[in-house]
Amino acid sequence: MTGRHVLNTQGASVSEAAVREFLSSVQGRVLRPGDEGYEAGRRVWNGMIDRHPSMILYAAGAADVAAAVAFSGKNSLLVAVRSGGHNVAGNAVCDGGLVIDLSRMKKIDVDAGAMTARADAGLVWGEFDNAAHAYGLATTGGLVSSTGIAGLTLGGGIGWLMRKYGLTCDNLLSVNIITAEGRELTASEKENADLFWAIRGGGGNFGIVTSFTYRLHPVRDVLSGAVLYPADSAREILRGYRSRLPAFPDELTTMFLFLTLQPARYLPDHLRGLRAVAVYLCHAGDPQEGLRAVQPLRELSAPLLDTVAVMPYPRFQSMFDANASPGLLNYWKSVYLEALSDACIETITEHAEKMTSPLTQIHLQHMQGAAGRLPEDAMAFSHRSALCCLNIVTKWTDSAESGRHIGWAQTFAEAMGPYAHGVYVNFLGDEGNDRIRSAYNPETYKRLVALKTKYDPSNLFRLNQNIRPAAGG
Numbered sequence: 001m002t003g004r005h006v007l008n009t010q011g012a013s014v015s016e017a018a019v020r021e022f023l024s025s026v027q028g029r030v031l032r033p034g035d036e037g038y039e040a041g042r043r044v045w046n047g048m049i050d051r052h053p054s055m056i057l058y059a060a061g062a063a064d065v066a067a068a069v070a071f072s073g074k075n076s077l078l079v080a081v082r083s084g085g086h087n088v089a090g091n092a093v094c095d096g097g098l099v100i101d102l103s104r105m106k107k108i109d110v111d112a113g114a115m116t117a118r119a120d121a122g123l124v125w126g127e128f129d130n131a132a133h134a135y136g137l138a139t140t141g142g143l144v145s146s147t148g149i150a151g152l153t154l155g156g157g158i159g160w161l162m163r164k165y166g167l168t169c170d171n172l173l174s175v176n177i178i179t180a181e182g183r184e185l186t187a188s189e190k191e192n193a194d195l196f197w198a199i200r201g202g203g204g205n206f207g208i209v210t211s212f213t214y215r216l217h218p219v220r221d222v223l224s225g226a227v228l229y230p231a232d233s234a235r236e237i238l239r240g241y242r243s244r245l246p247a248f249p250d251e252l253t254t255m256f257l258f259l260t261l262q263p264a265r266y267l268p269d270h271l272r273g274l275r276a277v278a279v280y281l282c283h284a285g286d287p288q289e290g291l292r293a294v295q296p297l298r299e300l301s302a303p304l305l306d307t308v309a310v311m312p313y314p315r316f317q318s319m320f321d322a323n324a325s326p327g328l329l330n331y332w333k334s335v336y337l338e339a340l341s342d343a344c345i346e347t348i349t350e351h352a353e354k355m356t357s358p359l360t361q362i363h364l365q366h367m368q369g370a371a372g373r374l375p376e377d378a379m380a381f382s383h384r385s386a387l388c389c390l391n392i393v394t395k396w397t398d399s400a401e402s403g404r405h406i407g408w409a410q411t412f413a414e415a416m417g418p419y420a421h422g423v424y425v426n427f428l429g430d431e432g433n434d435r436i437r438s439a440y441n442p443e444t445y446k447r448l449v450a451l452k453t454k455y456d457p458s459n460l461f462r463l464n465q466n467i468r469p470a471a472g473g
């Protein structure tokens, strides 16, 4: 689909007069098929996604977003909302319809005295972290510096500071949001509190957030890094890791990985291409206490490499960037685990041994701490009792091999069925309604449907992990 007609959800063209009126009402640049920049603009992080929107609006501010919402509603356009473009499901771009792209909206104001930051939705975590770090402050954010603050926050926000300071959404104080009616609202504990409850975990279902205000914490340098071990003793090392989890202080957030070591500046030549397991860790507290807390993780076996050191928080925050290049073919499967039984460890290890691509990684992110202590009904984000979040991050480069890699991930995910307790909404691909439901506990899901019916009865915001409004709502 490369024509310049703007197509609505029925496949009919919107009149050029209506399109011209819209174009004259917005400040931001609009791209249509054939325009310079359109091809790059329609790409998202996951190279599996190949869609052709009728228009891409690079919104210049909240007024542009409101105008785009009104235009889309009036002309029955399919709407995709894009901030960082990282979501693996690729819902940030559509076929036909309009992409409302917020990636040019990048203002951030840090109030060091109040320890808060008001951040435009187009920022990515690297930009946010660097701005806050200038004041010795941070909040929980994503592990890769190019992930958007918007999508990550609205789905929850798992990160290196979560066991000490909670998830990203736990640190959200308020948002500025454009509703499906095109109204600009503030949502916080005091204003539109039901909407504020819904957007903290409910994703992009309830409106387009143009800015976020976060609580910040005093975090400047962190004891952090990776300890790599050989994969042939993966079972014993993972069992050793499990046995140490209960003693971890809140300051310590860790992740266990299965991976093939890729060329990196810090990696000696003889380790390149080797199958390994790793513990990545971040201690956000006193470094001396940190050294004591992380020691048991540095001697799970004889390490291949140990990079643990005190470093500026933003530096550790970008340590995964090399493994997250845009444009690779990606297929993810994820579940929460309430426990790591021997049988569960066996299942994970057995499938890890059959990994089909050297770019694939298996992540076991340890949760709990402050992230696990808020009441389950505090906000839409669910499954706070999970011990770990397992993510099968399948990546490859040759599309002719897609079936093999996807097949491996699906077989692995099926085998994890007996141990699964829900899923993190931000790691979902295009996996259907039952999987979306399983991202929430049943009471939360019911309440989300009621709030979707209130705030977006016609389901204008449907390109997301969609919570459908009640029929006739």
Ligand SMILES: Cc1cc2nc3c(=O)[nH]c(=O)nc-3n(C[C@H](O)[C@H](O)[C@H](O)COP(=O)(O)OP(=O)(O)OC[C@H]3O[C@@H](n4cnc5c(N)ncnc54)[C@H](O)[C@@H]3O)c2cc1C
Binding pocket: 044, 045, 081, 082, 083, 084, 085, 086, 087, 088, 090, 091, 092, 093, 102, 121, 141, 142, 143, 144, 146, 147, 148, 149, 150, 151, 152, 153, 154, 155, 156, 157, 158, 159, 203, 204, 205, 207, 208, 209, 210, 324, 426, 427, 463, 464, 465
């Ligand atoms: C390399 C990589 C690393 C990741 N690391 C982490 C991690 O450490 N922790 C973690 O929790 N998650 C992580 N994720 C998952 C991430 O949280 C989600 O992919 C998230 O959706 C990305 O947000 P985005 O703004 O970049 O995405 P986009 O693709 O731009 O948006 C995703 C969806 O969010 C909604 N949305 C986006 N912007 C807005 C807005 N302004 N208002 C309303 N709705 C909006 C839309 O429905 C959109 O389809 C990672 C993903 C990748 C690819």
